[in-house]
Amino acid sequence: xxxxxxxxxxxxxxxxxxxxxxxxxxxxxxxxxxxxxxxxxxxxxxxxxxxxxxxxxxxxxxxxxxxxxxxxxxxxxxxxxxxxxxxxxxxxxxxxxxxxxxxxxxxxxxxxxx
Numbered sequence: 578x579x580x581x582x583x584x585x586x587x588x589x590x591x592x593x594x595x596x597x598x599x600x601x602x603x604x605x606x607x608x609x610x611x612x613x614x615x616x617x618x619x620x621x622x623x624x625x626x627x628x629x630x631x632x633x634x635x636x637x638x639x640x641x642x643x644x645x646x647x648x649x650x651x652x653x654x655x656x657x658x659x660x661x662x663x664x665x666x667x668x669x670x671x672x673x674x675x676x677x678x679x680x681x682x683x684x685x686x687x688x689x690x691x
């Protein structure tokens with residue numbers, strides 16, 4: 578997704594669309610929006626290697642890996658995560674029905690819901 582909120586034409590790749598239902602495609606898109614929004618909010622406070630990894634994972638629809646790296650990077654940062662980023666990460670977690678293994682630590686430190 579670019580800064581205007583538009584998902585690039587290449588996502589998701591046409592060859593995977595026939596194998597997934599429209600509902601799943603829409604869920605992936607919503608989750609990606611949350612993850613990219615969280616990245617935008619905490620980009621300046623996390624390790625540049627983590628930023629690059631998250632962007633790479635998002636570009637390849639590896640949403641769980643992107644969530645893992647974002648949560649771990651936020652925990653490793655000296656800067657508190659912004660409330661908006663926390664909310665986007667929480668929403669992505671709920672949408673995916675997935676919690677990174679350090680989720681309880683993340684929630685304990687930054688708030689949100691487990």
